[in-house]
Structures are given as C-alpha cells and as structure tokens.
Amino acid sequence: MRPGTDAADGDIVRAVLAGDRERYAQLVERYRDRYARYAARMLGSADAAEDAVQDAFVRAFDQLAQCKDPNKFVGWFFLILRNRCFAERRRNRTSAPLEAAEAVAAADRTDGGTETAERRRALQQALLELTPEQREVFVLKHVEGLSYGEIAERLSTSVPSLKMRMHRAYDKLREQLREHT
Amino acid sequence: MSGREFHPLVKQLLDGDITLADLPAELRPEGEEALQLLTAVDRSPVELPAVPQRVMWSLVREPKRALGRRLIARAWVLAPTLAAAAALVLLIGRPASVAPPAAAVVTVRFVLAAPGAHDVAVAGTFNQWDLHATPLVRTGDQGLWTATIALAPGQHQYAFVVDGVRWVPDPAAPAVDDGFGRRNSVLTL
Numbered sequence: 289m290r291p292g293t294d295a296a297d298g299d300i301v302r303a304v305l306a307g308d309r310e311r312y313a314q315l316v317e318r319y320r321d322r323y324a325r326y327a328a329r330m331l332g333s334a335d336a337a338e339d340a341v342q343d344a345f346v347r348a349f350d351q352l353a354q355c356k357d358p359n360k361f362v363g364w365f366f367l368i369l370r371n372r373c374f375a376e377r378r379r380n381r382t383s384a385p386l387e388a389a390e391a392v393a394a395a396d397r398t399d400g401g402t403e404t405a406e407r408r409r410a411l412q413q414a415l416l417e418l419t420p421e422q423r424e425v426f427v428l429k430h431v432e433g434l435s436y437g438e439i440a441e442r443l444s445t446s447v448p449s450l451k452m453r454m455h456r457a458y459d460k461l462r463e464q465l466r467e468h469t
Numbered sequence: 470m471s472g473r474e475f476h477p478l479v480k481q482l483l484d485g486d487i488t489l490a491d492l493p494a495e496l497r498p499e500g501e502e503a504l505q506l507l508t509a510v511d512r513s514p515v516e517l518p519a520v521p522q523r524v525m526w527s528l529v530r531e532p533k534r535a536l537g538r539r540l541i542a543r544a545w546v547l548a549p550t551l552a553a554a555a556a557l558v559l560l561i562g563r564p565a566s567v568a569p570p571a572a573a574v575v576t577v578r579f580v581l582a583a584p585g586a587h588d589v590a591v592a593g594t595f596n597q598w599d600l601h602a603t604p605l606v607r608t609g610d611q612g613l614w615t616a617t618i619a620l621a622p623g624q625h626q627y628a629f630v631v632d633g634v635r636w637v638p639d640p641a642a643p644a645v646d647d648g649f650g651r652r653n654s655v656l657t658l
Contacts, residue, residue, distance in 0.1 A: 313521060313525055320521055321514070321517055324516060324517045325515040337517065345520070349528060407509035408511045410509065411511070431511070433512075454484070459474040459475060466473070
C-alpha cells in the first residue's frame with residue numbers, strides 16, 4: 289500500500305497543490321465510481337458517463353486551486369461533473385436518445401427478464417426527454433436514493449423548488465410512457 | 470387536471486410522503502400506475518474501471534500541464550496484478566525494407582496466459598488506454614489469449630486487462646515505473 293492511501297481528501301488535495309501531484313490518482317481511484325451511475329442515467333449510456341467522469345476529473349485537476357474547502361473535494365467534484373453532464377445533454381439534444389437508452393438497458397440487463405429490461409428501457413428513454421434539471425432531481429432521488437433535503441444541500445437550492453421540478457417530471461414521464469405503450 | 474398529470478396526492482405517494490393506503494379509493498389505480506413507474510427505475514451500479522488510467526494519462530500527455538513534466542513518458546497503471554499470469558510479446562513480422570519510412574508499421578502479437586480469464590484486452594499508449602479497443606482472443610485450450618495488431622515504430626507502454634478490472638504488466642517485457650508504485654510494460658519497435 290502506498291503511503292497515504294487512507295489519507296483524508298483534504299490532505300491529498302493539499303499535497304497535490306503543494307507539488308505531490310501524483311497523489312491525485314488516489315482521489316480518482318477513490319471516487320471513480322461514486323457518481324458513475326448518476327452520469328450514466330443523466331447521459332443515457334455508460335460510455336458517455338465514462339467520458340464525462342474522465343473529463344470532470346481532468347477539469348477538477350486543472351481547477352484544484354479553486355477548491356475552497358479541500359475536505360469537501362468530492363462535493364466540489366460532483367458539481368464539475370454535473371456541469372459536464374448538463375453541457376453534454378444540451379450539446380446532444382438533437383441526437384437520438386433511443387440508442388443511448390437501449391445501451392443502458394442492454395448493459396444492465398442482469399437481474400430481470402425481457403419485460404424488466406423493456407420497462408427500464410422505456411423509462412430511461414422517457415428520462416432523456418426531460419429537461420436536464422428535471423432528470424437530475426429524478427435520478428438523485430429515485431436512482432441514488434437521496435432525500436429532498438440532501439439534494440437541496442448538494443445543489444444549493446430549496447426543497448420546494450426541487451419538488452416543483454420533480455412533480456413536473458412525474459407528469460412528463462407519465463405522458464411519455466403512455467405514448468410509448 | 471388534464472388526465473395526463475398525476476393527482477397531487479399521487480405525487481406525494483411517489484415522493485414517499487404517503488402510502489398507497491393513504492390514498493382515497495378512487496385514486497388507488499392511479500397510485501398503482503405511478504408506483505409501477507418507480508419499479509422500472511434502474512438502480513444497478515455502473516463501474517468505470519478504466520477512468521483512473523485514462524485520467525492520469527490525459528494529465529501526463531498534455532504538455533500544458535506542469536504535472537506532465539514529471540510524469541512524461543511514464544504511463545499509469547492502478548490495479549491489482551494477476552500473479553499467475555505470464556505474458557510475452559512476439560514480433561512476428563516487419564515490413565519490407567522498401568516500404569517508405571512514413572508508412573512503416575510493425576506487426577506485434579500480444580500473448581497472455583490467463584486460463585481463468587473471461588476476457589482479456591491490451592491497453593496502452595497506442596490505443597489511449599482504451600479497455601475495449603484491443604481485445605485478445607482465446608486461442609486453443611491452454612488458456613492463451615492473443616491479439617495481433619500493427620503498431621508504429623517507437624516506444625509503446627501497455628498492460629493487459631483481465632476481466633475488465635485487473636491490470637497485468639507483462640513479466641516478459643521491460644517495464645517502467647508508472648509513478649504510482651506499479652509498472653507499465655514497455656515495447657520498443
């Protein structure tokens with residue numbers, strides 16, 4: 289085990305900024321998967337998530353000096369990844385989301401039959417029709433299992449505004465799924 | 470209400486604030502439809518084992534970063550090794566000497582003995598450490614995996630990737646420190 293493998297995030301960030309930049313690898317290894325599912329559901333495929341997470345880590349490295357509280361590196365990193373996901377979806381808004389949804393369903397078809405996979409695919413397809421803001425709150429609450437309070441804290445927003453966003457998402461998902469079936 | 474929107478109480482049900490039993494009887498079918506939506510939520514985990522490799526290589530190869538000066542020419546491997554693996558790289562052919570230098574390539578065969586593996590790939594500087602770019606194919610019944618590719622002359626760093634997660638340096642090839650306590654295999658053509 290390398291020295292400092294169990295070090296706190298803040299200690300690693302400070303060490304990287306002080307010149308021991310190779311230790312950034314520890315942060316990447318530590319958090320490479322934490323938001324992978326979030327990115328995959330936001331973007332519609334694991335491949336797109338991989339690109340986004342990679343880019344976010346590189347951007348975070350470049351901007352590390354701007355991480356005001358090194359002990360909260362992971363929350364700061366999440367916001368960089370979030371921006372990357374939002375930008376990606378806006379950029380690809382005209383692309384066909386169906387392929388991406390199918391990619392997710394196919395990759396994750398491990399614990400159910402065809403019907404489960406089809407329902408997942410339909411929901412993922414419908415999710416991609418939401419605005420990024422609506423999709424995000426749905427993903428954080430119903431995929432990641434966070435409470436409204438936790439989401440509000442992470443995104444620096446209020447619970448009522450999140451609920452409004454979510455409730456619009458519910459209606460839109462219902463509409464999308466009814467059109468699909 | 471348009472009929473396309475969920476009733477506010479059903480939205481509370483989806484939020485987890487109330488249960489199906491709390492709904493008036495006439496709203497329960499709608500509540501059941503709504504809960505059905507949530508059962509289709511895909512919570513299966515997503516893993517990105519190649520990200521550390523790709524991130525650090527990206528940091529290394531871009532000279533604008535001061536970091537690159539310390540790490541340049543040192544690629545990066547971060548994963549457990551496979552103790553039982555043995556591997557070798559065979560040069561099985563070179564282009565005819567009449568070929569123009571700019572078009573010269575060298576055919577390289579990567580071989581890894583990994584009888585228990587489900588899949589094997591080789592990732593390196595020649596394919597941007599992409600786990601999916603160069604899969605090896607199981608050959609015969611000896612547990613050998615092989616891939617033959619054409620590479621440009623020069624120095625390449627690489628490692629084998631077993632089952633998508635285990636990074637295995639080539640014990641038959643020279644290696645360099647990856648800067649993170651592990652070794653990358655080096656192939657000079």
